[in-house]
Amino acid sequence: MKFLTKINRNYFILLAVILTVVSTGGYFILQSIILNNTKDSLLEKEILIIKQITETGETPNIYPIVEVKKINCKTIDKPIFNEKNIKNEVEDEIETFIEYSNQVKIKDVYYSITLRQSEFESEDLLAIIALTLFILLLSAFGISFFVTKRMNKTVWSGFEQNLQKIENFNFSENKNLNLLTSDIDEFDRLNRVIDRLTEKLKTDYLSLKEFTENASHEIQTPLSIVLLNLEEVLQQELNAETFKKVVSSINAIKRLSTLNQHLILLTKIENRQFETDKVLILNDIVKRKLEEFTPLFETKKLKVELNFEQDFALKINEQLAELLIGNLLSNAVNHNFTDGYISISIHEKELKICNTGETNSLTDENVFNRFAKGNSKSNGLGLAIVKNICETHNLEIHYVKNEHHCFIIHLKK
């Protein structure tokens, strides 16, 4: 919800509550004021009537407003107010009247005076109050709608633009954030904090990037020298023992080099140094990789089953996508046994790769850990890289072990 919408919503709820309470109170107060006024005017009328009787002896009668009768004796002690429903002949409806009854003694004659006044109808009163309430709410809504619109244009536009800049900011582009300044203190404070943080992050990003590149260069170069020399030694006439030593040294050097490359790769993925600006269909990548893996499947006599129900489109760097699928397939092959089985299925934005294999001690938590190797001869970074790629591409990955070992990848919910 937008900030202004939220404020407006709260404002309206509060306004509605206050207006309802005030109106209810107002209704009762108004009602009692009107009732008192009615009573007062009835009393005033009585005085006038008594005056008329005293002066002229006439008993005025206007039904249903004034009824004056001579009576023989007093039946009530004091005046009474009550309500009475009387049918109005003209409008043909029942009206409620406030009735004032009194018995007075004028010149030794008892008179019964009954005065009535039509009550101000409560429905009318309610209707008026409700209408007022409605008009008030409507005008408040209208005013705040225009104020919000204007505020969006003036006060919030700079904020929105800055937000967009931050959203689109990419460290690898090596540009400055350049946030717009405004005349609002809070926003400027926020901008300063963001500027400081991005500056720090940028320095960290660049120094890490530089470090990985340097580390790569500084480690791979001496490894190259060792490897080339060992390869030359291998060409000489060697006895079996020495030959084996040289070959195992070569393989160790290669493992070291791969390990170094993979660690650097992990850092680069974490540092988000790979551009992800294209949307790829994972199905195509899986098909491409399966072709490359065919010789491996054949050697291990693995049965591979494919089941694509839908296309899994994803914004991901192509090299990383290939790495992701490649590493998962490598894993499915390396931990499989001869005549085993691999199934790959894609449905509803979910990629599932299952394989047969020995039951090992790895659990969901530690299977993705760096150097968690199980019984494989790989360097134990393959699945850590997979996990890293998932984490940086809004994907979730789970490892499920039932009768098969399964890796399930789906978009983060």
Next chain:
Amino acid sequence: MKILIIEDEIELLIAISNYLVRENYICELAESFNKADEKLSIYEYDVILLDITLPDGNGLELLKTIKKYHIKSGVIIISAKNSLDDKISGLDLGADDYMTKPFQLSELNSRIKAVLRRRQFDGTNILNFNEIAVNTDSKSVAVNGIEITITKKEYDLLLFFIINKNRVLTKEAIAEHLWNDNIDLADNFDFIYTHLNNIRKKIKRAGGTDYIKTIYGMGYKFTEK
């Protein structure tokens, strides 16, 4: 064939050049940007091995010069950085291939030969080894003049062997040559046995000799002896 090796690490420079000289290439060495620039302004080369991280300049700049004044030269970038950006810009600027350190000499030789073949410096598209003739245009193999049916991987394997004849190749080096280097092979090298045995059978069936020698169960050598 004349090769210019541009590499700032002297030991590496010497190791590469020693090997290439033995493979009958003529090698010139440059250990810095300026030295390389100087040599490039005077001589012509068939292939240039270019390290892009030089202490006194960016190798990619040299690549621009090469592509401007030495259109006929093939360029193979050798870099310690497995950096995708460099790889893409290198290939965009016209490099023929990109190799990541550490690489093996047998692989380097195979790549140089591929560049030469593509640029037709050899003048011939047939590689002969006694009764075996490999046609690199049609990617076909003939034994005693009769063409044999061969798969893509078997062809790649045989070509790798013939280019690196008389050289000991570990099965890992062979597997890596045949394989995409992005795949974690772990210990799955068995698949090369199938290809090896198929080639042996096909050549023998066509009346050829099996030149593939196994060395202590860990390596192979394509040799007459």
